[in-house]
Amino acid sequence: xxxxNKPQVNPGILHGMITERVIKGIISPVGDAYKKKxxxxxxxxxxxxxxxxxxxxxxxxxxxxxxxxxxxETAKVLRHHQEKLEASACDDQQSxxxxxxxxxxxxWAEQRQDCSQRKSPEQTKTKDVPKVKLLCGADxxxxxGVPNLWKSEDITKIVGxxxxxxxxxxxxxxxxxxxxxxxxxxHQNNIHLVNEWITNDISSTKxxxxxxxxxxxxxxxxxxxxxxxxxxxxxxxxxxxxxxxVILAPLQRNIAEANTEEIL
Numbered sequence: 457x458x459x460x461n462k463p464q465v466n467p468g469i470l471h472g473m474i475t476e477r478v479i480k481g482i483i484s485p486v487g488d489a490y491k492k493k494x495x496x497x498x499x500x501x502x503x504x505x506x507x508x509x510x511x512x513x514x515x516x517x518x519x520x521x522x523x524x525x526x527x528x529e530t531a532k533v534l535r536h537h538q539e540k541l542e543a544s545a546c547d548d549q550q551s552x553x554x555x556x557x558x559x560x561x562x563x564w565a566e567q568r569q570d571c572s573q574r575k576s577p578e579q580t581k582t583k584d585v586p587k588v589k590l591l592c593g594a595d596x597x598x599x600x601g602v603p604n605l606w607k608s609e610d611i612t613k614i615v616g617x618x619x620x621x622x623x624x625x626x627x628x629x630x631x632x633x634x635x636x637x638x639x640x641x642x643h644q645n646n647i648h649l650v651n652e653w654i655t656n657d658i659s660s661t662k663x664x665x666x667x668x669x670x671x672x673x674x675x676x677x678x679x680x681x682x683x684x685x686x687x688x689x690x691x692x693x694x695x696x697x698x699x700x701x702v703i704l705a706p707l708q709r710n711i712a713e714a715n716t717e718e719i720l
Contacts, residue, residue, distance in 0.1 A: 480515070480586075482518050482588075484518045484522070485521065486521060494695060494698055496690055500690060502519060507681050530614060534588050534618045538587070541588065545585050589618055589619045590618060590620050590621070591623070594624050594629075595625075595628060597640075598630075598633050601633070608639070615646055616643045618646075619646035620647045620648065621648045624652055626655060634647060658676055663691075667691040
């Protein structure tokens, strides 16, 4: 999903910080329509994510969000994965579409619809169905305060219906931000803060900067990812200019909707 640097979390740490049992992690790269400055194509980002998690026994890469033609709100992405988990409870497990084969999405949707027809909501949403939560950094949490970046109803749905696991960093006061937000304070029991006691200052921003300057990123990313970046000459000065001057998709949409409401 969209956002800044993705936090690195050991599942064992999560087991110690929250009461739920961690089943798996899902990486869902945002689609190209997000229009973030310097965002390279989803095709490359998906492949790099798959290379980075190749040897992981708990993290998987999902293609659904990145294959959408339009930008998809985070709340809808979470709903997609929750519905997918609920459909699997009917023994109709179906992986996300493979690159270049978007037709598989429709097949999975049809299976989920068939599942909902055969089982009542009470049967589908049992306590055995895993619950999706959004893993983020403190900077992502604080982005809820950026005007027009988020719909208030989406924030409520994300923190109230799904919940957050927020990895804190030096310089970010997540607890203070939660205190100062009525919505976050109301759902504070559904926001799990994970203190990063062993700090890691590596960030995607710093890695991209090093690549633009021709500096080595050895040991900063997995070798397979580094080799892929070098092979395709990704994250150059030219790629950093992509979407320059373009308003971020959520800002475009939310401002347009707000103006429409004012006219009406």
